[in-house]
Amino acid sequence: MVRLNGVLLDSDRRVKGEWRGEQIPELIAETDTLYTGYIIEGGGIAETITFITTLKELDLAVTQATLYNEDYIELYLDDGVLIRYAKRRDPIQTAYTIQEMYSIFSIEGDMPHIIDVRFQKPTIIN
Numbered sequence: 729m730v731r732l733n734g735v736l737l738d739s740d741r742r743v744k745g746e747w748r749g750e751q752i753p754e755l756i757a758e759t760d761t762l763y764t765g766y767i768i769e770g771g772g773i774a775e776t777i778t779f780i781t782t783l784k785e786l787d788l789a790v791t792q793a794t795l796y797n798e799d800y801i802e803l804y805l806d807d808g809v810l811i812r813y814a815k816r817r818d819p820i821q822t823a824y825t826i827q828e829m830y831s832i833f834s835i836e837g838d839m840p841h842i843i844d845v846r847f848q849k850p851t852i853i854n
Contacts, residue, residue, distance in 0.1 A: 730755045730777055730793075733762060739781055741768040753780050757795035772815045776801055779813060782823035788830060800846070809839060814846035825850065 729744070730737050732755045736744040743766045757773055768774070772795050780790045780803070789806040796802070803811040811826060813819075822845050829850065833839050842853035 730780060732757060732768070732773070733759055735762045735764075737768060737773075737777065739777060741774055741777060742766070743768070753784075753790040754792045755780070755795065756792065772797075772799065772801065775815050775819050779803070779819035779823055782820050783826065786823060786827040788823075788827055807839065808841075810842045812842065812844040812846050817845065 729739070729750070730753045731747045731750075734747055736747055736750070736752070737755070738744055743762045743764050745764050755773070755776060757776075759768065759773075762768075776793055776795055779801070780793060783790055783803075783805075790803050791806050793801060793803040799815045801813045801815065803813060805811065809830075813822060826843060826845060829843060829852075838854070840852045840854050842851075844851040844853065
């Protein structure tokens with residue numbers, strides 16, 4: 729589940745109702761008015777939800793994601809690390825890449841401020 733513009737979305741992108749304060753990732757994106765039962769289509773939202781869900785399964789909690797356009801997304805992990813992501817990349821494979829990098833940084837004790845995976849090679853900014 730994610731929160732999108734004040735409503736809850738399930739992993740199938742279906743609006744489940746109004747957000748009531750649950751601790752779930754917030755997705756910020758431009759949308760039409762959303763009604764219960766409506767299914768969100770296009771605009772990068774499906775890929776972003778898949779990305780957030782996969783990161784959660786890998787024990788990386790997203791607190792907020794902003795979809796700037798159909799291709800550029802920024803996500804904040806619960807420890808403040810910023811992830812920059814491009815929709816053209818596979819969301820599941822990219823989540824696994826980030827988890828692997830995150831594990832290495834955690835072991836080394838040197839967590840970056842930004843992990844940018846929009847391009848062919850990830851960029852790390854401390």
